[in-house]
Amino acid sequence: MTNFKAGLAATALIGALAAPAFAQDQAELITPIEEKLTFIFIPKVIHPWYDVVRAGAEYAVEEQAKRGVEIEMIWDQPPMADVADQNQRIEANIGRQPDGMAIACLDRATNVQLMNEAVEAGVNVVNFNSFCDDAFPFIGPKSSVQDGYDLGEYLAEELGGKGKVAILSGSLTASDHVERITGFKDALSKHPEMEIVFEQPDDDILENAVSLTENLLQAHPDIDGIFASNASNPIGAARAVKNAGKAGEVAIVGMDDLPEAVEFVCDGTINALKAQRQWDMGYWAITYMVALNENHTIPMFHNTGSRFLTSKDCGNS
Structure with missing residues (x-):
């Protein structure tokens, strides 16, 4: 009986000590924003695809302004998909001590090292478009293998499960490009009469993709x-x-729904695209960086997903 009473007393004491924590108003944990915020976006390359990301971000900036949060948004994009150039931009922007940095990884190993340095310097860091590491909040498709697989299956169906195919592989260090190729090859492995006869990187440069395809058509x-x-x-x-x-x-x-690509779908030159929702990436990157500055919690993974686009969709556009 004595031990039972002692247990009750200990429980009461613990409850008394814990009570103030539970009594705290959680709203007091939130830090009001009183000064202008500076957010820096560092994509992989200057590209029309990121224009859509930027449009979503601009919308979110305007939305935040209506609630009294002023944001200066800076885009610092390498003209080409160059790892050293992008890393120099990340490093330089850490020194500016912005309130947030949104980074699309071009090279996981080196990018992550610098992103960790940014966090150590007190910068709020989010990752978008190309996944870097679970240590950072990510907005986009965490793995792009499924997109590549889905397009591989679609192509196999179009070709009746046989034929010679080529791969334009983008940037060899970009995780999303590499993962799509992995998924595509996984799909084709189920179709032994399909043969990959050409695979070349275009470094995400349109002109390179044109010339490589011209070479492909001559060679094969x-x-x-x-x-x-x-x-x-x-x-x-x-x-x-x-x-x-x-x-x-x-x-x-192939990937994404840039206007010219959609026109090629509608005239029958391109059979199918898988379109990402990059507008959402920009919108949520801004929204989450504001939230971090207000001391809110945010999700570590926000999957923006993708969807098929074929000629069947053209009548609805």
Whole structure:
């Protein structure tokens, strides 16, 4: 009986000590923003794809202004997908001590090292578009393997499970490009009569994608299909195929819904795209960086997803 009473007393004491913590108003944990915030976006490259990200971010900036939060948004984009250039920009911007940095990883290993340095320097860091590491909040598709797999299956169906295909592989260090190729090859492994006869990186440069496809068509005039792993190379492949008079003969599948790519879907040059929702990436990057500055919690993973786009969608546009 004595031990029972002692247990009750200990429980009461613990409850008394804990009570003030539970009594605290959680609203007191939130820090009001009274000064202008500076947020810096560092994408992988200057590219029209990121224009849509920026549009979403600008919308969020205007939305925050209506609630009294003023934001200066700075975009610092490498002109080409160059790892050293991007890392120099990340490092330089850490020194500016912004209130937030949103980074799209071009090279996980080196980018993550610098992102950790940014956090140590007191900068709020979010990751968007290309996944870096679980240590940072990420906005976008965490893995792009499924997109590549889905496009591989679509191409296999279009070609009846056989034929010669080519891959335009984008940037070899970009995790999303690499993962899409992995998924694509996984899909094709189920179709033994499909053969990959050409695979070259275009470094996410439209002109490179055009010239590579022209080389492909000369080296393999019997090519049946092309997989384009980023937003530039479906357009480049389609331009070259159409200029060669082979639109409709060579099946093309690829990523994203830039306007010219959508036009090629609607005229039948491109068979299918998987479109990401990059506007959401920009919107939520701003929203979450504001939240971090207010001492809110935010999700470590926000999956913005992707969707198929084929000629069936053209009548609705």
